[in-house]
Amino acid sequence: xxxxxxxxxxxxxxxxxxxxxxxxxxxxxxxxxxxxxxxxxxxxxxxxxxxxxxxxxxxxxxxxxxxxxxxxxxxxxxxxxxxxxxxxxxxxxxxxxxxxxxxxxxxxxxxxxxxxxxxxxxxxxxxxxxxxxxxxxxxxxxxxxxxxxxxxxxxxxxxxxxxxxxxxxxxxxxxxxxxxxxxxxxxxxxxxxxxxxxxxxxxxxxxxxxxxxxxxxxxxxxxxxxxxxxxxxxxxxxxxxxxxxxxxxxxxxxxxxxxxxxxxxxxxxxxxxxxxxxxxxxxxxxxxxxxxxxxxxxxxxxxxxxxxxxxxxxxxxxxxxxxxxxxxxxxxxxxxxxxxxxxxxxxxxxxxxxxxx
Numbered sequence: 001x002x003x004x005x006x007x008x009x010x011x012x013x014x015x016x017x018x019x020x021x022x023x024x025x026x027x028x029x030x031x032x033x034x035x036x037x038x039x040x041x042x043x044x045x046x047x048x049x050x051x052x053x054x055x056x057x058x059x060x061x062x063x064x065x066x067x068x069x070x071x072x073x074x075x076x077x078x079x080x081x082x083x084x085x086x087x088x089x090x091x092x093x094x095x096x097x098x099x100x101x102x103x104x105x106x107x108x109x110x111x112x113x114x115x116x117x118x119x120x121x122x123x124x125x126x127x128x129x130x131x132x133x134x135x136x137x138x139x140x141x142x143x144x145x146x147x148x149x150x151x152x153x154x155x156x157x158x159x160x161x162x163x164x165x166x167x168x169x170x171x172x173x174x175x176x177x178x179x180x181x182x183x184x185x186x187x188x189x190x191x192x193x194x195x196x197x198x199x200x201x202x203x204x205x206x207x208x209x210x211x212x213x214x215x216x217x218x219x220x221x222x223x224x225x226x227x228x229x230x231x232x233x234x235x236x237x238x239x240x241x242x243x244x245x246x247x248x249x250x251x252x253x254x255x256x257x258x259x260x261x262x263x264x265x266x267x268x269x270x271x272x273x274x275x276x277x278x279x280x281x282x283x284x285x286x287x288x289x290x291x292x293x294x295x296x297x298x299x300x301x302x303x304x305x306x307x308x309x310x311x312x313x314x315x316x317x318x319x320x321x322x323x324x325x326x327x328x329x330x331x332x333x334x335x336x337x338x339x340x341x342x343x344x345x346x347x348x349x350x351x352x353x354x355x356x357x
Contacts, residue, residue: 058126088113137193175281178207191221212313214241223265234269237298294333318353
């Protein structure tokens with residue numbers, strides 16, 4: 001008994017000290033922190049399955065890093081140990097432990113959102129649903145745009161483990177004898193999930209898969225489509241970029257997709273074109289265009305003149321802010337957009353965001 005009493009006497013101050021050193025925020029304080037210190041990284045430490053089903057806090061600074069991956073991956077997410085960090089979970093059970101771990105790792109500005117996700121949600125504050133199709137690798141299932149044209153609209157966020165890399169629009173057109181897919185998808189598993197949905201609509205084979213550009217979310221599913229016997233089509237410059245940067249593209253995607261990167265690889269186009277390529281899908285006249293450099297130097301568009309439907313690729317974004325990257329040609333983008341307007345499309349499926357006109 002004496003030993004037990006001594007143990008409590010010695011350890012109780014230790015836990016009190018640990019508790020006192022951790023700053024806890026309520027909902028109002030969290031909102032103030034995010035407004036006054038917008039550089040704060042807000043980390044949801046719950047599992048992807050929880051977030052898929054229930055959602056997460058809908059603030060721009062919010063990200064997900066599972067409690068079990070915290071020690072190994074926090075350095076990649078937050079390199080500067082003085083960066084303000086707030087961690088949270090659902091019911092304030094795991095997040096205090098996560099905050100303590102970060103403090104022990106030397107992060108000097110860590111706080112815990114003690115109200116947790118469920119109180120945030122109950123207060124009617126903004127919640128982001130990561131996955132609109134929790135039973136599929138797709139972020140959302142394909143929607144019918146017009147006769148024989150469908151698109152699975154991707155997440156508006158960057159490629160993450162939670163959205164399985166589905167952060168761009170994956171579209172397909174059903175012809176009389178075959179299907180054309182626009183965008184190979186960001187992984188083998190994502191492409192397979194799209195194919196599963198295509199099979200629910202038509203038994204016809206996928207004959208062509210068009211790469212909108214050389215970005216990972218457009219090309220890494222090509223390994224799946226090649227297995228299915230599809231012909232991969234892309235711009236000449238896409239081939240050049242993929243040859244030069246294949247391993248970089250794969251490494252970047254693997255960091256975010258982790259085990260979901262399974263069997264993903266880059267397949268070079270079987271058919272290349274420069275300015276224009278016409279594809280006869282039997283019953284559908286399809287023109288693949290390269291109107292000029294814009295978001296990427298190799299952006300491809302798909303034009304259906306009869307339907308006046310344009311699958312724009314990354315020259316058009318809806319909802320998302322236009323990203324200007326190192327390879328973006330802003331002046332060229334403006335000139336390219338003039339060419340888009342000259343087509344006078346009635347329906348536009350953008351590279352990112354919902355269908356528009």
